[in-house]
Amino acid sequence: MRLTQIFIVIGICSLPFKVTGQNANSVITLDEAIEQSLFHNQDIIIQENNLKASVYKIKETYSRLLPSLSTFGQFQVRKGGQFIEQQSEFVNNAQTDNFYGAIDASINIFNGFNNLNSIQESKNNKDAQAQLLKRTKQDLILEISTLYLKCLISKELILIVENNLKTQETILEKVAKESELGKRAEIDLYLQKAEIEKLKLELLKANGIFNNDKSSLTSLMGSEPNSNIEVIEPLKLKPEILFDSTNTKLDSLYRIALEKRPDFIRANSNIKAAKNRIRIQGSSILPTLSAFYSYNTGYNSGFINDFSTQIDDNLLNEYGLRLSIPLFNNLKGRSARQQAKVDFYNAELEKEKLELQIKQQIAVAHQNYLEALKTLIQTEKQLTHAELVYDLETERFDLGVSDIKRYSEATDDIIKARSDAIQAKYTLMFQEIFLKYALGSLKYGTI
Numbered sequence: 001m002r003l004t005q006i007f008i009v010i011g012i013c014s015l016p017f018k019v020t021g022q023n024a025n026s027v028i029t030l031d032e033a034i035e036q037s038l039f040h041n042q043d044i045i046i047q048e049n050n051l052k053a054s055v056y057k058i059k060e061t062y063s064r065l066l067p068s069l070s071t072f073g074q075f076q077v078r079k080g081g082q083f084i085e086q087q088s089e090f091v092n093n094a095q096t097d098n099f100y101g102a103i104d105a106s107i108n109i110f111n112g113f114n115n116l117n118s119i120q121e122s123k124n125n126k127d128a129q130a131q132l133l134k135r136t137k138q139d140l141i142l143e144i145s146t147l148y149l150k151c152l153i154s155k156e157l158i159l160i161v162e163n164n165l166k167t168q169e170t171i172l173e174k175v176a177k178e179s180e181l182g183k184r185a186e187i188d189l190y191l192q193k194a195e196i197e198k199l200k201l202e203l204l205k206a207n208g209i210f211n212n213d214k215s216s217l218t219s220l221m222g223s224e225p226n227s228n229i230e231v232i233e234p235l236k237l238k239p240e241i242l243f244d245s246t247n248t249k250l251d252s253l254y255r256i257a258l259e260k261r262p263d264f265i266r267a268n269s270n271i272k273a274a275k276n277r278i279r280i281q282g283s284s285i286l287p288t289l290s291a292f293y294s295y296n297t298g299y300n301s302g303f304i305n306d307f308s309t310q311i312d313d314n315l316l317n318e319y320g321l322r323l324s325i326p327l328f329n330n331l332k333g334r335s336a337r338q339q340a341k342v343d344f345y346n347a348e349l350e351k352e353k354l355e356l357q358i359k360q361q362i363a364v365a366h367q368n369y370l371e372a373l374k375t376l377i378q379t380e381k382q383l384t385h386a387e388l389v390y391d392l393e394t395e396r397f398d399l400g401v402s403d404i405k406r407y408s409e410a411t412d413d414i415i416k417a418r419s420d421a422i423q424a425k426y427t428l429m430f431q432e433i434f435l436k437y438a439l440g441s442l443k444y445g446t447i
Helices: 002-013 030-040 042-063 114-180 186-221 250-260 262-285 307-313 332-399 404-439
Strands: 026-028 068-084 089-110 229-231 288-300 316-324
Touching: 026 030, 030 114, 030 186, 042 114, 114 186, 114 229, 114 262, 114 404, 186 229, 186 404, 250 262, 250 332, 250 404, 262 332, 288 307, 332 404
Parallel strands: 026 229
Antiparallel strands: 068 089, 089 288, 288 316
16 A cells, blocks of 8 residues: 555656746746737737727617607706796795606607618727737737747757757867877867857857847736746647748739738728718708607696696696708818718728738748748758768867867857758748738637
8 A cells, every 4th residue: 555655656746747936937838928918918908898899889879779768857946036826926036846857758760871870880890990909919929929939049049059068068078188198289278168168158148138038028928027938849830831932923812811911801891981981971961850759747836736736737748750950050060071081081091001011011921931941941951061061070070180170160160050940940930920910810829
């Protein structure tokens, strides 16, 4: 039984726990970073609140089709000359208590289709707000993905320098022994020490860059800037070929962007809403027809009958139709309609401007993606040759054929080749993300 308990304890201790202590690094995946950023970002919260308000606005415009119902009650004291029924005479300085109450209802029969156009405008405004929220999320996903990739690059560069530093320290021990035995010149020992100090300086700079990138990332995630986090490369972030670069044309990408880009869809919704506003302002110069009904009564303390009797006797039902024809309103209606037309023309201009921007972004994203793909292929070839040179130079150095200077040059070349390969790899990943962003297909869980 005791042996079984020991095995259970060992099995529990071997489980992969996420360490969240103050001095430990918490592993944060790209999906988790995006999720936290979307949850804490104030701009996202503001746009979500605006979307809720636009939904309520639709309900409010629909309710305008229903009858309006209100109740009214008024109590007042009147002092001065008035007829007092109880005294059957006009009293100069009389004081009476008065009450009036009513229940009123009305419904619009025709108001130049103002209500219908208001409904359509509120729907278009809601669609525009939904697209703005979607594009705001894409902006944030692009920003957090860029910072995350920068952290991955910084982390990989640190590992490259650390591994090379360990190798160079091992070589220093060998050079020191050979120098003591007289097999190597003393200058080789100093050159190797200088190489190690140079690598330590590069490691210090790389750590500084990594800490700055992590600080920016954690700040955007809504965490403390000095939070200890660990970034890892997800399997789905492996570079992939999005399309055949020889067959894919910019026109097809441009058409995809016009169908998916939230900001372009929002521009179309804004144009539709502007058209509705023109019709709404145009209805202000048209006649309006409404039906009304009022159920009211009143009381006056100067009359003979008591309160309840007067309330019953004074009950009154009023109903009818009300026609209103605007003749002159100081040009307010005409001015508002002209402003609505200006808003419509400006919305069309904004759409044209956005189309040019989309076309430019697609062209740049497409070109940068192809260049990043070619750069990755070239850096992989460069790394292969640099590794061959480094292995041969290491072998020559161990045999005492090569000097420390040539070996240091080979070391610098292999570090640069590995750094270039890492940067090319993540640059291609970023260009994939940016291309999806330019196409409007970037969303949480797709990268």
